[in-house]
Amino acid sequence: MIDERHRLATIALVVFVVIMLAAVLSPVLPVHNPNAQELLERLQAPSARYPLGTDELGRDQLARLLSATRISLWAALQATVVGVVVGVPLGLLTGTVGGRPDSVISRGFDAIQSIPALILAIAVVAVLGRQLTPAMISIGVAFSPTFYRVSRAAASTVAGETYVEASRSMGQRTIRIVVDHVLGNVVAALIVVISTTFAFGILAEAALSYLGLGVQPPSASLGSMLTSAANLLNSSPQLTIEPGLVIILLVLCISLVSDAVQSLTSAGGGR
Amino acid sequence: MNARTNARTNARTNARTNAAGPVASPAAGTDAALSVQGLEVSLVGGDRPVPVVTGANLTVARGEIVGLVGESGSGKSLTSLAITGLLDPRVARVTSGSVTLFGRELLELPEPAMRAVRGKEIGMIFQDPMTSLDPAFTTGYQLTSVLRRHTDLGRRPARRHALELLGLVGIADPRRRIDQYPHQLSGGMRQRVMIAMAIACEPKALIADEPTTALDATTQAQILELIKTLAATMHMSTIITTHDLGVVAEVCDRVAVMYAGQVVEWASTEQLFHRPRHPYTERLLRSLPRVGAAQHLAGIPGQPPRAGNFPPGCRFAGRCDYATVPGCTAAVPVLRPLEDDRAARCVRTAELELTGVGA
Amino acid sequence: MLRMIGRRVAIAAPLLFVVSFLVFALTAVSPTDPARAILGEGATPATVAQLRHQLGLDQPTLARYGHWLARLFHGDLGQSWFGNVPVTTKIAQGLPATAALVLASIVVTAAVAVPLGLYAGMRPGGRVDRIAGAAAGLLLAMPEFWVALLLVLILSQKLHLLPGTGTTVITPDVWRDIQFLTVPVIAISLPQICALYRQTRASAAIVARQDYVRTARAGGIADGELLRTRVAKNALVPSVTLLGLQLGRMVGIAAVVESVYGMQGIGSMAVQAALNSDLPIVLGIVLVTAGVVMAANLLADVTCYYLAPKARTA
Numbered sequence: 001m002i003d004e005r006h007r008l009a010t011i012a013l014v015v016f017v018v019i020m021l022a023a024v025l026s027p028v029l030p031v032h033n034p035n036a037q038e039l040l041e042r043l044q045a046p047s048a049r050y051p052l053g054t055d056e057l058g059r060d061q062l063a064r065l066l067s068a069t070r071i072s073l074w075a076a077l078q079a080t081v082v083g084v085v086v087g088v089p090l091g092l093l094t095g096t097v098g099g100r101p102d103s104v105i106s107r108g109f110d111a112i113q114s115i116p117a118l119i120l121a122i123a124v125v126a127v128l129g130r131q132l133t134p135a136m137i138s139i140g141v142a143f144s145p146t147f148y149r150v151s152r153a154a155a156s157t158v159a160g161e162t163y164v165e166a167s168r169s170m171g172q173r174t175i176r177i178v179v180d181h182v183l184g185n186v187v188a189a190l191i192v193v194i195s196t197t198f199a200f201g202i203l204a205e206a207a208l209s210y211l212g213l214g215v216q217p218p219s220a221s222l223g224s225m226l227t228s229a230a231n232l233l234n235s236s237p238q239l240t241i242e243p244g245l246v247i248i249l250l251v252l253c254i255s256l257v258s259d260a261v262q263s264l265t266s267a268g269g270g271r
Numbered sequence: 272m273n274a275r276t277n278a279r280t281n282a283r284t285n286a287r288t289n290a291a292g293p294v295a296s297p298a299a300g301t302d303a304a305l306s307v308q309g310l311e312v313s314l315v316g317g318d319r320p321v322p323v324v325t326g327a328n329l330t331v332a333r334g335e336i337v338g339l340v341g342e343s344g345s346g347k348s349l350t351s352l353a354i355t356g357l358l359d360p361r362v363a364r365v366t367s368g369s370v371t372l373f374g375r376e377l378l379e380l381p382e383p384a385m386r387a388v389r390g391k392e393i394g395m396i397f398q399d400p401m402t403s404l405d406p407a408f409t410t411g412y413q414l415t416s417v418l419r420r421h422t423d424l425g426r427r428p429a430r431r432h433a434l435e436l437l438g439l440v441g442i443a444d445p446r447r448r449i450d451q452y453p454h455q456l457s458g459g460m461r462q463r464v465m466i467a468m469a470i471a472c473e474p475k476a477l478i479a480d481e482p483t484t485a486l487d488a489t490t491q492a493q494i495l496e497l498i499k500t501l502a503a504t505m506h507m508s509t510i511i512t513t514h515d516l517g518v519v520a521e522v523c524d525r526v527a528v529m530y531a532g533q534v535v536e537w538a539s540t541e542q543l544f545h546r547p548r549h550p551y552t553e554r555l556l557r558s559l560p561r562v563g564a565a566q567h568l569a570g571i572p573g574q575p576p577r578a579g580n581f582p583p584g585c586r587f588a589g590r591c592d593y594a595t596v597p598g599c600t601a602a603v604p605v606l607r608p609l610e611d612d613r614a615a616r617c618v619r620t621a622e623l624e625l626t627g628v629g630a
Numbered sequence: 631m632l633r634m635i636g637r638r639v640a641i642a643a644p645l646l647f648v649v650s651f652l653v654f655a656l657t658a659v660s661p662t663d664p665a666r667a668i669l670g671e672g673a674t675p676a677t678v679a680q681l682r683h684q685l686g687l688d689q690p691t692l693a694r695y696g697h698w699l700a701r702l703f704h705g706d707l708g709q710s711w712f713g714n715v716p717v718t719t720k721i722a723q724g725l726p727a728t729a730a731l732v733l734a735s736i737v738v739t740a741a742v743a744v745p746l747g748l749y750a751g752m753r754p755g756g757r758v759d760r761i762a763g764a765a766a767g768l769l770l771a772m773p774e775f776w777v778a779l780l781l782v783l784i785l786s787q788k789l790h791l792l793p794g795t796g797t798t799v800i801t802p803d804v805w806r807d808i809q810f811l812t813v814p815v816i817a818i819s820l821p822q823i824c825a826l827y828r829q830t831r832a833s834a835a836i837v838a839r840q841d842y843v844r845t846a847r848a849g850g851i852a853d854g855e856l857l858r859t860r861v862a863k864n865a866l867v868p869s870v871t872l873l874g875l876q877l878g879r880m881v882g883i884a885a886v887v888e889s890v891y892g893m894q895g896i897g898s899m900a901v902q903a904a905l906n907s908d909l910p911i912v913l914g915i916v917l918v919t920a921g922v923v924m925a926a927n928l929l930a931d932v933t934c935y936y937l938a939p940k941a942r943t944a
Contacts, residue, residue: 111648114923115916116882119900123653126904126912127660203773207886210775211901226776230890233783240783244776251771357847361755383852390850397848402841406940407863416859417849452939468849 009260016253019246023069032060034067035218043236053238056228061239064220065246071221072247075136075214076201082140083197087147088190094148095155106152109145117142117200118207125213132205132221135214139204143197150193154186188261195258199251206247222247303330303371304508305354305476310368312349314578316361323363323578324349326533326616328606331476331508331525336499338519338540339512340555341529344575347512348398350529351480354510355395356385372476391421394469394507398481400461404453410437410464411449414471421472436467441497459490463497470501476508477501483518495522516559520544528552531575531586534606537614545627548615550591553625585617593623631935634942638931642924649920650702653913654695660909663687664711707914712906717914721896725918728888728895732880734811735818740873742819743826748857748865750827751834759831766824775886778817782890785813814887822876829872833865840864867934867941874930878923 022029032050038058046053052061087109094102112120117139124138125131158181202222208214209223210230217224222243229239310327313320324346331337341347352358353365356377370377372392380388389395397403405413414433418424424432430449437445440463453461462482469477479498483491499522502509511523519526519540526543528536528551536549547553554571573590576582582589584600591599598618606616617623665681666673682688689697701708707717750759837843838861846860885897892898896915903911935942 107645107648111645111652111920114645114649114878114920114927116878116919116923118882118885119897119916119919120882122885122900122904123656123912123916126907126909127656129661130905199771206773207775207883211886211889211905213901213904226779230779233779237783240776240779244773244780247773247776248768248771252768255767255771355848357844386850386852388850389848395845395848397841397845399841403845405842405846405860405864407938408860413846416846416851420850454940465845468845471849 006260006264009256012253012256016250016257019069019250019253020073023066023073026063026066026070029066031063031066034059034063034220036060043232043239045238052242053236055225055239056232056236061242064225065222065242068220068222068225068243069246069250071132071215071219072202072205072223073250075132075205075221076198078133078136079139079143079201079204080194080197082137083143083147084190084194086141087144087149088151088186091148091151091153092155092186095152095157098156102152106148109148112141113145115142118204121204121208122211122213125208130213130216132209132215132219135208136201136205139201139208140197143193143200146193146197147190150189151186154189158185191261192258195254195261199254199258202247202250202254206243304333304335304373305331305510306369306371307350307354308369308371310350310353310370311366312346312353312358312363313366314363320364320366321579322366322532322581324353324532325581326606327353327368327527327529328534328614329510329525329527329537331510333475333508334503334506335524336502336509336511336522338523338526339510339529340514340516340519340526341512342514342575344577345529346532347514347529348480351395351478351510351512354478355389355393356380356382357389357395387421390417390469390474391472392474393476393478394471394474395478395480396462396465396469396482399485400458400465401485403465404461406453409450409452410456414449414464414468417468417471432471433467436471437464440464440467440470440501441493442467458486459493462486462490462494466494466497466501470505470507473505474507477510479509479511481512481514484513484515491518492521498522516555528555531581532578533586533603533616534614535587535616537606539612542611542613543627547625547627548609548613548620548623549587549617550593550623550625551587553627554590554592556628557626559628593619595619631932634935635928635932638928642928645924646917646921650699650917651695653916654698657698657909657913658691658694664909702917707917708910710903710911711908717910720899720911721914721918724894724896724899727893728881728884728897730807730811731814731818731884731888731893731895732877734815735822735880735884736873736877738815738819739822739826739876743823744830744866744869747827747830747869748834748862751831751836751865752838752853752857752861754831754835754838762827763831766827769820770824772821774817774821774883775890777820778814778887778890781813781817814891814893817890818880818883818887822880826869826872826876830865830869833868834861837861837865863937867938870930870933870937874927877926878919881919881922 026034036059038054040058042054042056042058044050044054046061050060050062052065055061055064090105090109094105115123120142121135121138124141125135128134161181205214205221206223206226209221210226212224212227215221215224225243226240229236229243233240307327307329310324311322312324312327313322327346327350329337329339339347339350349358349363353363354370354377358364365378368378372388377385377388404410411430411433414436415424415426415429418429418432419426422429434445434449437448442448442460442463448456448460448464453464456464466482477498482498483494486494495518498509498511501507511518513519523540525537525539527534528543528549530551536543536547536552538548543552544556547556558571571590576586576589582600584597584602585591585594585604588594588599594600604616604618606614607620608614609620663678663682665678665687669677669681687694705718707721709716710720746758746762750756750762753759843856843860846856851860881897884895885900887893888895888898889901896918900912900915903909903915
């Protein structure tokens, strides 16, 4: 039933969903308390009791990873939502209406796009304070130009079609028409942008938290776990490798699923 | 690995004895500059190769222009690509047959040797001049790269030569055109540039794959005239593939008619038009619009069989007015040589009185 | 051609203006009071008020923006809130390191991804294509700083092949510089190589199927030369555009990688400044990087102009 080529993507989807569920449900799962310190058991290698070992404060790595993943996923979600909320409505608007608003707003997004995403994030964090949410909002803003462009392109294509004129002559408001017709077209393209943004959100959150600009203690994300782990790189490399592998796994799964969706929608499903 | 290596084992033997049969050729070799015998091309890419061309035979003398006529899907383009070894190996390859140029077997050649032949001994022009020239390079660059590939001309001499060539193919103001990009030229001019590239090294043979299909009527006539002149003055053995009998009437000396992957009739242009010897040819001629006579264009009902679905017998039998069962449907007819240097692939050719056009 | 460059610059200039406006907006929005930040916790309200007046912070926003812009035009990006060093001076100090890092990464990325992509595109389904494609998919998912950390672990600490973290990057000793830059450059380049490879390969595969490549083959041109000339020139426009974008991304990624290695580039400087809430430095770096990104995209555009004659309008 599932296509050969897409078997890999299906597996990826399943893996991603499993990880996500595990992370989200981690408080109620039968694992150790991620914050419980057992200083006598610090820096242990993986064992039966601690499947992934313990960190420098004796906390169970597995539990910490699950809890950190939850935070990282939540962060990426924030970034994606911000990107959508900032970029899509404006894109639909300027795509339909064009003219002066189009020039001005597009210029604004061009300017945003000329600032490297991480630099923009660092700046916003510097201004608004070192918290995870502002950092992810800035990542969302950094990605909003892409959402903007895609929505605008879809809207302007539709707006130029003749059935818009026809509908308008029957009394429907242009915005309404565009929304009705465009959303279907735009969704396929947006899926790709959403997944790219989400994946990048995971990576960006990791980078920012690693630098100390994102998640603040006592919360821990995959990135901030790497900050403390980096100091013990030589002695306990597993503390560095494990969070990284989780990040890679998440991003890989998202990419595989996104590629598959892309080929499905462009191959024949289309609109 | 090489389809040509496969062909090597089959070439000599098959040329004489395969199902397609021997071909009426002007004396086995001496006048025939370019000779195609029993060419078979199959489509690859599925589980097994699917034969699509199963009997292409034609010979071209020096300076002669042979037309290869057929509807789309008849295999004529694949045949012309096979001759120059330009089949995309992921799509199709030659499975047997022989292609000789002045006695030299081309299908046996390893790729580096074939590359030396292409452009130097055989030139090829293609159907769509819009897409067949590189948009990122000037016409001069594209011309001189062919020249310098096969000769040791330096940059300046090559450019001078290129200018001459552009003049030879009838391009006005060559000095300006040589530094222009293809998108700055009209369709007719681009086709002329392609012809210039093909004849740059004075090849012995010229293969033109539907050279005028994408052009408007006036330009068509000019380009055909140009090909005709060049073939004569440069003594090139020329093959023109086309679906348009008008093209054939205008420039070709001899014609091979292709249907469903096989040559079904082989004759001089005059013979073909006046008295066809194959029912398919007759139908083709009948569908030519005739000035004066009021008639409806007679199309041929039905479709030619596609590769992989060839019937066991004559492939035209399903649409043929004269087909008999089981005479025509039992086995594939052989391309039988007839009098006057002709051949036809029809078991009833001797008894049929087919009508042509013209006086 | 000069006209085309002029046109592009004319479009970019207002963009820089918009960026400067965004930057100023960020300053205005910030809850941090510059005067208090400079003077520190122990300052009396009177001193703070005095400094605010000196800095012109009590003026209406629009006037502030005007003055700020005027200073900008004179190349004055303000003073750091820590130590009264002009922002421009500090940025100039950090620029060489970041420039070396980013330029080296771009060169490495292009040098690896483009030839591989072109080759794989001409032979889709071949061995190179399949192996490289799989590797690319995997490597794209790796966070750069994590790779950087691992490389430090493996190459420096375990195998002692290359120097690990250090501070100064640009020294007269070129060989030492190269050694030091190797690991960070690899870390930054790996994911970018994958992205550029994919783009180049896709483009090359389309070009290789085109009729004009067949025409060149009919003239006897060999595949090797086809690849280097015809396919390259026709296929590389999207890749060059991507490279321009990637340069911008690398500037951002450099911030993290510099921090891993303790390099004193403008990236790590921005991070430090953000941790210290030293706004002028951070925002100055934002402006500079935006300018760099625009310059990079302009360069990419000009290159595309040369590559694609058909796209040149009048």
